[in-house]
Amino acid sequence: MRKTRSSLYVLAAAVAAVGGLVACSPLTAINALSPAGSTDTSTDIAYGIGARLKLDVYRPARPAAGAPVVVFFYGGNWNSGQRKDYAFVGRALASRGIVAVIPDYRLYPQVRYPDFLDDSAQAVAWVAQHIGAYGGDANSLFVMGHSAGAYNAAMVALDSRWLGKQASSPAILAGWIGLAGPYDFLPIENAAAKPVFHFPNTPLESQPVNHLDGKKLPALLIAANKDTLVNPVRNTGGLATRLRERGVPVTEIYYDGVSHTTLVGSIAAPLRGLAPTLDAIDQFVHKNASLSKVQAM
Structure with missing residues (x-):
């Protein structure tokens, strides 16, 4: 969703730290400060037909056999965003032994709900x-997703359609995994999201909280206590409560040192002091990857 002023102050510091990139965007600066290290990247891979239906794969230079895989969807009100801006997420996950995939998906006004969910599911499929060809299991x-991308991830995981x-x-x-996700946002107040979801005729089925009766997938829900864009109590807290009532294993975490925007930024190396977001993701993925393998035996 939109960046808050306080978020931009922190990200602007990252921009200023890159001498030759003073005029670039905060995400460009964060990527510049997040070197690839011992990771490999494969870019511009088509997962469907169309300019937006492409993805990038980030992997450890020497991935362990059966490395877990995370597909990450970025946010941006479903009307902005591009996968290259989130290279820092892919590199961070790959540095922890995870094969990370970052797809683009179609945005408003090219499409509206639910077309971007079709794209998200197509990327996951x-x-x-x-992914075996790239060292992933x-x-x-x-x-996984942040903000609008967390919504996409939630719907792919919870709604079998x-x-x-x-x-x-x-x-x-x-x-x-959901970072600062909007899971229960009717009636829509965000002006940018209204046309995306056919306001005022937004269907109830568009809300993740209305799709809780499927497979009981483990969930990691992280939010910022100071999030002023997506209410963490209603969205993260409300969804976590409803999932637990249905016997779903949920890890629910709230951080004080981040905002809606800097929560995802804290995954990047220069901003990890804000919150241990990457550590939480790392632990959740490896723990549940091991459990899924045991259950599959």
Whole structure:
């Protein structure tokens, strides 16, 4: 969603730290300060037909056999964003032994709900079929997102319609991760999101909280206590409560040192002092990847 002023102050410091990149965007600066290190990247891989239906894969230079896989969806009100801006997420996950996939998806005004969910599911289905060629284990597959991207991840994980259209189901997933996600946002107050979701005729089925009766996938839900864009109590807290009531294992974390925007920024090396977000993701993925392998035996 939109950046807050306080978030931009922190990100502006990252920009200023890159002498030759003073005029660049905060995300460009964060990427410049997040070197690839011992990771490899494969870019511009088509998972469907169309300019936006491409993805990048980040992996450890020497991935361990059966490395877990995370498909990450970025935010941006479903009307902005591009995968290259989140290279720092892919590199950070790869540095922890995780094969990371970052897809683009179509945005408003080219499309509206639910078309970007079809794209998200198509990307996940492609990963499930092809990630072995990049050192990843399709049996340890997770979806993850920030803000609007967390919504996409939640819907792919909780609502079987989307992967069902790809001749698959959420059963292929080992778990999902949401960072500052909007999971229960009716009536819509965000002006940018209104046309995306056909306001005032937004269907109830568009809300992740209305899709809780499927496979009980482990969930990691992280939010910023100071989030002024997506209410953490209603969205993260409310969804966590409803999932637990249905016997779903949920890890629920709130951080004080970050905002809506800097929560995802804290994954990057220069901003990790803000919150241990990467550590929490790392622990959740490896723990549940191991459990999924045991259950598959």
